[in-house]
Amino acid sequence: MQSKVANLPTRSVRYLEAGSGAPVVLLHAFPLHAEQWLPQLSRLPPRVRGLAPDLRGFRGSPPFVGGESPDVTMDTYARDVLEFMLHMDVPRATIVGLSMGGYVALALWRRAPQRVTGLVLANTRASAETAEARAARDRLMQLAEADGAAGVAQAMLPRLLGETTRREQPDLSDVVGEMIRANGRSGLQAAMRAMRDRPDSTPTLATITCPTTIIASDEDAVIPAAETQAMRAAIRGAQLLVLPRAGHLSNLESPLAFNDALYRAITTPPTWTSN
Numbered sequence: 001m002q003s004k005v006a007n008l009p010t011r012s013v014r015y016l017e018a019g020s021g022a023p024v025v026l027l028h029a030f031p032l033h034a035e036q037w038l039p040q041l042s043r044l045p046p047r048v049r050g051l052a053p054d055l056r057g058f059r060g061s062p063p064f065v066g067g068e069s070p071d072v073t074m075d076t077y078a079r080d081v082l083e084f085m086l087h088m089d090v091p092r093a094t095i096v097g098l099s100m101g102g103y104v105a106l107a108l109w110r111r112a113p114q115r116v117t118g119l120v121l122a123n124t125r126a127s128a129e130t131a132e133a134r135a136a137r138d139r140l141m142q143l144a145e146a147d148g149a150a151g152v153a154q155a156m157l158p159r160l161l162g163e164t165t166r167r168e169q170p171d172l173s174d175v176v177g178e179m180i181r182a183n184g185r186s187g188l189q190a191a192m193r194a195m196r197d198r199p200d201s202t203p204t205l206a207t208i209t210c211p212t213t214i215i216a217s218d219e220d221a222v223i224p225a226a227e228t229q230a231m232r233a234a235i236r237g238a239q240l241l242v243l244p245r246a247g248h249l250s251n252l253e254s255p256l257a258f259n260d261a262l263y264r265a266i267t268t269p270p271t272w273t274s275n
């Protein structure tokens with residue numbers, strides 16, 4: 001699939017696009033990029049338009065332009081996605097975010113709920129970083145400074161893929177490693193800072209009034225099951241689907257099951273009730 005570039009008034013965004021119809025915007029995890037969504041974009045349900053941008057600083061979207069500060073927050077990414085949507089003539093969309101993409105999806109909901117027709121929150125959480133997680137983030141930032149994306153790939157890969165995937169699909173590790181190494185150091189560092197300092201989105205969950213599907217997987221070493229359960233309990237009417245034999249990158253590890261869950265989320269979204 002050929003990538004494209006959207007030249008927004010203030011910045012350029014590299015993205016992948018497939019299908020036509022109801023828009024679905026797919027937000028990738030850290031430290032990946034838009035190609036993470038190839039298994040979904042290549043098998044979209046009928047009458048669905050899928051758009052997957054590289055978030056700012058990932059692969060083909062520059063980290064900052066002109067005199068912009070290199071510092072970003074989840075809100076910066078959310079604003080970028082909203083600008084991208086407008087540019088693509090997409091006033092409202094189903095927003096799908098996996099892990100960091102989910103952090104961005106929640107920031108986007110806070111900023112512009114009227115632009116969201118539905119949410120799919122995959123392998124993600126609402127809570128802010130613990131002191132321990134912040135310290136780990138600092139160590140990974142130092143590693144990125146010394147060894148760039150290759151160092152980040154080496155450090156993160158073992159946690160990103162589930163045990164079953166590592167055993168049964170050994171090649172996927174190379175594919176994900178290649179994706180990570182396509183990213184530049186400064187974009188990765190900016191994203192790590194943004195994740196480290198992100199606000200607690202737990203209070204946001206009770207404000208969600210659009211149909212929401214939560215996707216988790218039973219071999220996810222990054223997101224504890226308790227975080228997923230807490231999100232489901234706090235979002236009214238949210239539906240939870242747990243994919244078996246998949247790790248953190250569930251959409252890549254178990255694409256058929258993920259696509260099925262996505263299909264259901266788009267075509268028969270859970271209903272939201274005000275009671």
Ligand code: MLT
Pocket residue numbers: 028029030031098099100101195222248
């Ligand atoms: C991701 O997959 O986006 C990251 O693992 C999220 C995180 O490190 O918090």
